[in-house]
Amino acid sequence: MSKRSKGTNRTDSPRGNGPSKATPATPTAAKAGAAKKSASTQAAAKKAASTQATAKKAAAKKPVTKADAAKKATAKKSAAKTAATNKSAAKTATAEKAAVAAPPKPSGGKPESRLGMVRRARRINRELAEVYPYAHPELDFRNPFELLVATVLSAQTTDLRVNQTTPALFARYPTPEDLAAAVPEEVEELIRPTGFFRAKTKSIMGLAAALRDEHGGEVPGRLEDLVKLPGVGRKTAFVVLGNAFGVPGITVDTHFMRLARRFRWTESDDPVKIEAEIAEIFPKSDWTMLSHRVIFHGRRICHARKPACGACPITHLCPAYGEGETDPEKARKLLKYEKGGFPGQRLNPPADYPGRPAPPAPGVAPGAVQRPSGAE
Numbered sequence: 533m534s535k536r537s538k539g540t541n542r543t544d545s546p547r548g549n550g551p552s553k554a555t556p557a558t559p560t561a562a563k564a565g566a567a568k569k570s571a572s573t574q575a576a577a578k579k580a581a582s583t584q585a586t587a588k589k590a591a592a593k594k595p596v597t598k599a600d601a602a603k604k605a606t607a608k609k610s611a612a613k614t615a616a617t618n619k620s621a622a623k624t625a626t627a628e629k630a631a632v633a634a635p636p637k638p639s640g641g642k643p644e645s646r647l648g649m650v651r652r653a654r655r656i657n658r659e660l661a662e663v664y665p666y667a668h669p670e671l672d673f674r675n676p677f678e679l680l681v682a683t684v685l686s687a688q689t690t691d692l693r694v695n696q697t698t699p700a701l702f703a704r705y706p707t708p709e710d711l712a713a714a715v716p717e718e719v720e721e722l723i724r725p726t727g728f729f730r731a732k733t734k735s736i737m738g739l740a741a742a743l744r745d746e747h748g749g750e751v752p753g754r755l756e757d758l759v760k761l762p763g764v765g766r767k768t769a770f771v772v773l774g775n776a777f778g779v780p781g782i783t784v785d786t787h788f789m790r791l792a793r794r795f796r797w798t799e800s801d802d803p804v805k806i807e808a809e810i811a812e813i814f815p816k817s818d819w820t821m822l823s824h825r826v827i828f829h830g831r832r833i834c835h836a837r838k839p840a841c842g843a844c845p846i847t848h849l850c851p852a853y854g855e856g857e858t859d860p861e862k863a864r865k866l867l868k869y870e871k872g873g874f875p876g877q878r879l880n881p882p883a884d885y886p887g888r889p890a891p892p893a894p895g896v897a898p899g900a901v902q903r904p905s906g907a908e
Contacts, residue, residue, distance in 0.1 A: 644796070649796060649797070649813075650813050652795075652849055653795065653797050653813050653814070654813070654814065655849060656795060656846055656849050656850075657814065657818060657822050657825065659845065659846050659849070660825040660826065660828075660829055660846065661821070661825060663825075663829070663845050663846075664824070664825050664828045664829070665884075666882065666884045666885050666886060667821065667824035667825045667828045668824060668881075668882050668885070669771065669775045669824065670691040670695075670827075670831075670876070670877040670878055671683060671686060671691050671694060671695060671771075671878070672695045672698065672699075672878050672879055672880050673776075674702075675776075676750075676751035676772060676776035676777070677707070677708055677743070677751055678698065678702055679771070679772055679775060679776050680739065680751055680758075680761075680764070680768070680772050680776075681698070681701070681702075681711070681736050681739075681740075682694050682695075682698050683768045683771045683772065684732065684735050684736055684739070684763045684764065684768060685697065685698070685723060685726045685732055685736070686726075687728070687732070688727055688728055689726045689727050690877065691877040691878070692877040692890050693725055693726055694726055695877060695878055695879050695890060696725065696879070696890070696891075696892055696893035696896075697722070697723055697725050697726050697893065699879070699892075700722055701719075701722045701723060704718075704722065705719075705740075707749065708739075708740040708741075708743040708744050708749050709740075709744050709749055710740075711736060711737060711740035712737060712740040712741040712743075712744050714737060716733055716734075716737065719733045719736070719737060720733045723736075725893070732763070734762070734763075735762045735763025736763065738761075738762030738763065739761040739762045739763060739764060742760075742761050742762065743761070751772065751776070753773065753776075753777040753779065755769050755770075755773060755779075755781075758772060758773070766784075766803070766804065766807065767783055767784055767785055767803065769781070770782060770783050770820075770823075771783050774819070774820035774823070775820070780816045780817060780818075780819040780820050781819055781820060781823070782807050782810055782811060782819045782822070782823055783820075783823040783827065784803040784804075784806050784807050784810075785827060786836075787826065787827045787830030787831060788806075788823060788826050788827055788830070789801065789803065789806060790830060790834070790836055791826050791829065791830050791834055792806055792810060792826070794834065794839075794850065794851070794852035794855070795849075795850060795851070795852070796851045796852075797809065797810060797813060798810065810822075829846075831868060831869065832867060832868050832869050832870070832871040832872070833866075833867060833868075833871060834856075835856070835866065835868075838856050838857060838866060839852075839855055839856030839857070839866075840856060840857060840863040840864070840866040840867055841853055841854060841855065841856040841857060841858045841863060842856075842857055842858045842859050842860040842861075842862065842863030842864070843860060843863035843864045843866070843867055843871075844863075869887060870885070870886055870887025870888070874887070874888075875887060875888040875889060875890045875891060876888065876889065876890055877890050878890055879891075879892060
């Protein structure tokens with residue numbers, strides 16, 4: 533045998549000294565191994581799922597102990613408490629946000645007691661006294677007779693219009709005797725700017741005659757005597773009594789009625805009932821100045837159609853806050869008379885009045901007396 537054949541045999545023999553080479557696996561054998569391994573994995577997953585399902589069934593069948601029930605109840609109670617706390621916090625945040633946008637109402641969401649309303653009403657009066665320390669009757673007058681006539685003329689018109697009209701009237705007829713003897717047509721012409729001039733002429737000439745004939749030409753200082761005069765009701769009588777005689781009285785005009793209802797001092801729309809109800813809230817000594825302050829506030833800030841709520845100094849006491857403009861900038865543009873930087877209603881206001889005097893009637897120079905056409 534040749535050396536080459538012998539070496540070859542030694543290398544191929546399994547008992548040879550050199551390493552033997554492994555016989556490569558055929559494709560069929562590889563596929564069989566993979567399939568076997570996959571089947572084993574699936575069997576293991578199936579066994580794990582079966583074990584888990586068995587555990588769940590066992591847990592479901594396992595009786596709940598008292599400790600477990602207590603633990604579950606505690607967890608449930610804790611969750612409910614947390615939810616309630618979150619809800620309360622959200623409610624508080626909403627309330628705080630609303631409080632910034634609108635001051636809280638005095639009742640605090642609960643029906644206001646009678647005592648609470650009285651205390652709030654008196655506080656409103658005190659705070660209005662600080663806002664309007666110069667409050668006064670807004671009709672120009674020099675004596676009780678002029679105040680009486682001017683108040684009768686102020687019905688259905690502004691005090692400014694009356695103040696622009698009365699200088700000529702009183703220059704021509706300075707006393708009750710003079711006015712009672714006047715020619716009606718001339719009086720009508722003088723007071724025409726105030727409106728309803730024929731009816732008003734009849735009233736002021738009638739009261740002038742009554743003063744001349746029944747009271748010696750003097751204005752009486754008693755309510756029962758004043759209300760008997762032509763054209764004089766309780767409102768007019770209290771204006772005269774409070775401002776010409778120092779007798780306390782409540783003047784229930786349209787402004788007072790509106791604000792008394794907005795302030796929840798009354799629910800009535802009858803002037804006499806309102807007067808009686810307000811009289812029970814405030815001491816008698818406050819009646820006259822209370823009337824001035826409320827009327828001042830109604831004319832300047834708490835208007836009938838569009839109150840300037842955003843510029844009101846007593847919003848924290850007003851249950852009607854929000855009926856008008858609440859934006860501060862827009863509300864300030866609604867202010868009238870001295871609060872808005874405009875002239876007041878009086879041509880001759882008191883010395884402590886902070887605003888400007890009102891202008892005279894158109895075409896009349898300041899300080900001049902307007903006379904009717906045809907007058908000497």
